[in-house]
Amino acid sequence: MRHDKVRATLLMAASIVAGTLAWSGYILLLPVAFTFPVLWAFARTRLTAAVVSAGYFLAASRGLPQGVATFYSSDLWPGLLLWLCASAGFVIVHTVLWTKKTGARPRRYLLAAVLMAVPPFGIAGWAHPITAAGVLFPGWGWWGLVAATAGLMGLVTRMWPTVAIVLVGFWVWSAATWNEPKLPKSWQGVDLEMGASLGRDSSIGRHRDLIATVKDRASGEPFTIVLPESALGFWTPTVDRLWVRALKGTDATVIAGAAVVDAGGYDNMLIAISAAGAQIVYRERMPVPGSMWQPWRSLLGASGGARAQFFENPIATVADSRIASLICYEQLIVWPVLQSMLHDPDVIVAVGNGWWTKGTSIVAIQRASVEAWARLFTKPLVLSFNT
Structure with a gap:
């Protein structure tokens, strides 16, 4: 014994x-x-x-x-x-x-x-x-x-x-013989250090700062710029018009995180914006359980919480490339990336808003996980995180 x-x-x-x-x-x-x-x-x-x-x-x-x-x-x-x-x-x-x-x-x-x-x-x-x-x-x-x-x-x-x-x-x-996943030509991920204010500060000044960052990055070779999860905050017609007008006269395409709210809850998503207009390209399949995805609320007759799309929109086409999107929590679990790989995308786009992980290795683990999947399937990888 x-x-x-x-x-x-x-x-x-x-x-x-x-x-x-x-x-x-x-x-x-x-x-x-x-x-x-x-x-x-x-x-x-x-x-x-x-x-x-x-x-x-x-x-x-x-x-x-x-x-x-x-x-x-x-x-x-x-x-x-x-x-x-x-x-x-x-x-x-x-x-x-x-x-x-x-x-x-x-x-x-x-x-x-x-x-x-x-x-x-x-x-x-x-x-x-x-x-x-x-x-x-x-x-x-x-x-x-x-x-x-x-x-x-x-x-x-x-x-x-x-x-x-x-x-x-x-x-x-x-x-x-290890090599890091390649960054696709004319793409660039932007890491931000805006802490908890990203996505919560919805002022015009904040959007103009982000637009200036995008234009600065797009002044060289990259023409598709990726911003972190929640970068645009709540997506509204006003924000739509502001960004589309700001990109007039450029060839840049911006992919950024945003949220769309309605009476039943909200969708955590990625928006693609260019001078030609804006479109939703991805709705998160698996938001963070508990803090974002709260399925019990509907059982109790309440609204709110992020919707889980589960097996929806595994890929989307942006700037002539078929992308597999992974937002934050999805980088830690298995089925979203494997479902996307079934469609043989051209690029993996992984974004996150990890300000709350300060002092932990969570963001580093997210990066390591998605890099491992990118290397397994030999896919170019674009990363963008806020800390």
């Missing part, structure tokens, strides 16, 4: 280390997440499997309590509660599907991986080990995804040492 407790404690400690290192924001450390299925398979009881799963997920999402406290200007308790609630799905799935039968483990783990990649469990499917496929198998595309999945399944079998050695070999080779 004492030996089992020591074993469980060591497995939990190892899972915490794995979650911390893999999701530190350093892209080449993402494959450390492949340690999790090994530790899960080493568990001798369902309780130990639950503890290992909780240790990994809570360590991977450790920045959430502080981020929530900053966002709501509150103490840590709401963030801690959300942190624990978010881990519930991951822990439940991996606890229920754990088995002592060695032969059944690969199928069970595959099912767990699939469940954590798609709704409903995939809504909180952060820290998914499959994200590391882009580091282990850059440029392999869908075959790389298959190879990574096979590797994850192999790590829960008795052949795990051999599988691990092979994966480490791919990891070392990838690290030695």
Whole structure:
């Protein structure tokens, strides 16, 4: 009994280390997440499997309590509660599907991986080990995804040492030859440091400052400029006219985050603006659960909250390019990017408004995740974040 407790404690400690290192924001450390299925398979009881799963997920999402406290200007308790609630799905799935039968483990783990990649469990499917496929198998595309999945399944079998050695070999080779995703020609992402005021300051002065930034960036080669999530605040006819008029006489196209509000709630979206006019090119498929997406409000007869489009608008055409858009939270989960990749886009556009993540590694993790996907599918990547 004492030996089992020591074993469980060591497995939990190892899972915490794995979650911390893999999701530190350093892209080449993402494959450390492949340690999790090994530790899960080493568990001798369902309780130990639950503890290992909780240790990994809570360590991977450790920045959430502080981020929530900053966002709501509150103490840590709401963030801690959300942190624990978010881990519930991951822990439940991996606890229920754990088995002592060695032969059944690969199928069970595959099912767990699939469940954590798609709704409903995939809504909180952060820290998914499959994200590391882009580091282990850059440029392999869908075959790389298959190879990574096979590797994850192999790590829960008795052949795990051999599988691990092979994966480490791919990891070392990838690290030695690593190249950042390319920026598409004539595109540029603009990072801003406007803190919480971005999207909340709707003054004409703020819009004119952003327009000046765009024109300055577009004075050279780039003609498609990407601004962060919420950069335009609430999208209204007045804001529409202001931006379209400001771009008259230029060839620039601006893609920027905005929100459209109606009686039922709001859509978090991306707007493409040029001298010819403005159009909505993307409505967020998965807003942040809890703080933005609040489906219980409709059940209670209340309105408000961001709408989730789930599987809508995976790609859009802007400036003669087919783009896959990922807004903030969508960069941390699996199905939005894979759905977009099914349509073979020309460019991945990833934006975020991460002012509330100060002091955490959340934005770095978002960047690492989307860069890994871009490298897996060899897609040019445009990033734009506000901090």
